[in-house]
Amino acid sequence: MTTSNTAPVANIIENDQQALNAAYQIADLALLERKQRDQNGILPFDIMRQWSLKGLGAIRIPKQYGGAFVSNQSLAKIFKIIAKADASVGQIPQNQFGLLSSIEQIASPEQKQKIYAGILAGKRLANGGPERYSPDVRSISTYLENIEGQYYLTGQKFYSTGASFADWLAIRALHPDGHVVLCIIDAKADGVSILNDWNGFGQRTTASGSVNLSRVAVAAEFIFDEKALGEVHQYRGAFSQLLQVAIDVGIAEAAYADTLAVIAKARPIADAKVEKASQEHYNLQEVGKLSVLLEAANLLLQDAARYLDELDGIDKVTEEQAKQASIIVALAKVYANDAALMISEKLLELGGSRSSLAEHNLDQHWRNARVHTLHDPIRWKLHAIGNYYLNGQQNARHAWI
Structure with missing residues (x-):
């Protein structure tokens, strides 16, 4: 995973009202050609780029790390505003907020600083979702291995909402020691294949398809033990x-x-x-x-x-x-x-x-x-x-x- 200065420069939202204003602007964009996107499966890349550049991706980052940490009331309203305009656009960033909430609980201050800095700069985070043929959504076969001190991820994920738009992916995997970990990786890293093979009859443009991982290198500092989440x-x-x-x-x-x-x-x-x-x-x-x-x-x-x-x-x-x-x-x-x-x-x-x-x-x-x-x-x-x-x-x- 990289946190370079090549990320686009995003606006820094400072309070709830600025966040709501930005949400209405994104809603206006999302309404344009909504029918065409839905009927033809056109992914909203430009809209999601604007979502990030306007600073909406970082609005729940704690203030001590440079975010606005808007209220849950404002956040719920923002998601409602966007989903009313286009339900697919409304769903795409949902996992980013859930993941950032988890990272807040399981990451060290140094890890948070690096991840939050990237999000504030405009990077997008999505999940490699549950596994398609597992007994239930919590079962995992994706695994992390340690080869001469370097960690690698291998597995297949589905329902990976927003992965096609993401800079980083959050992947749950089995650690060599047997516990479940959350790994943050570069979405464009060697061994990562993102497929837009979601073909549900609704929420058509959420890019909720497959993420295939073939010995993807993972930095040790971006491997998080999920134990605290329970x-x-x-x-x-x-x-x-x-x-x-x-x-x-x-x-x-x-x-x-x-x-x-x-x-x-x-x-x-x-x-x-x-x-x-x-x-x-x-x-x-x-x-x-x-x-x-x-x-x-x-x-x-x-x-x-x-x-x-x-x-x-x-x-x-x-x-x-x-x-x-x-x-x-x-x-x-x-x-x-x-x-x-x-x-x-x-x-x-x-x-x-x-x-x-x-x-x-x-x-x-x-x-x-x-x-x-x-x-x-x-x-x-x-x-x-x-x-x-x-x-x-x-x-x-x-x-x-």
Whole structure:
């Protein structure tokens, strides 16, 4: 991994308002040609370059290292703003923030300084995701070996969201001593092959494909033991899930806006005996339901972000507080899931046959919602919520709760 001065010079965001302003600027860019990108699988390289140059990639770096460390409330709003404009663009940087949160817990001050300096300069970090044919997402066959004092990575990863845009990749692997480590490598290093072979019907331009590793050299100083991430007082899962929630709410907001727009143009059902589809009693009722659902999802997202901000201000978080963080974010995830799926489906129903035309590409909202909500499905969120309130238990310590 390199931290040379060849990285592009990025703007340094100093506060939450600057970050929000930059997010709206990126959203404006993301709206341009969104339909063409989605329909033709065109990756948003220019948009992600602007994301970094405007300084958005570094907004959660702690202030002592030169970052703004914006609030969770602002961060959630930023992801929602971007995802509303283009859900794929909204998802691409999500892993960077989750990874930086983990690095904050497991890296030494010297390691943090080097990594954060690169991010502040505009470098992008993505993950080499879970392994495609493993028994579950936590199983790892990718391995690290030590040959005459030099470490090398070998393995295959999939669901590597954003890898095609990244300067650095974070790879989980088995250490020769048997424990799991996180390795940061140069995305263009010898032995790294990044394939844009993601072909899901939604979130089409996230570049969530394969990363193949063939004896990739790894600097010893960028190998991190993940043991600390399993401690009972950490809430990295809640933080990671908060961004997933924000993306889902952004999709829901985009679908809701288009729902209002298509109803305004749709023809009314003849039996309704009204002049406009916006006057149909059924449409009024359905839009009313959708607005309540969206408002609830937004409020739960805000509550979850606010609670994480409270924990960020505490020197030592208790196990109970970490549990509550997971549950509060899980509550928001359930409503965000339902809002994204229901509103994007009702958009097509209430818009009528015309809304199904490819030229409008309105189905993108449902496709994006259906694919993105498959991340960390809510059936296990509901299980965790019930187990917590009935039995006081919430013992999972990973990025999915």
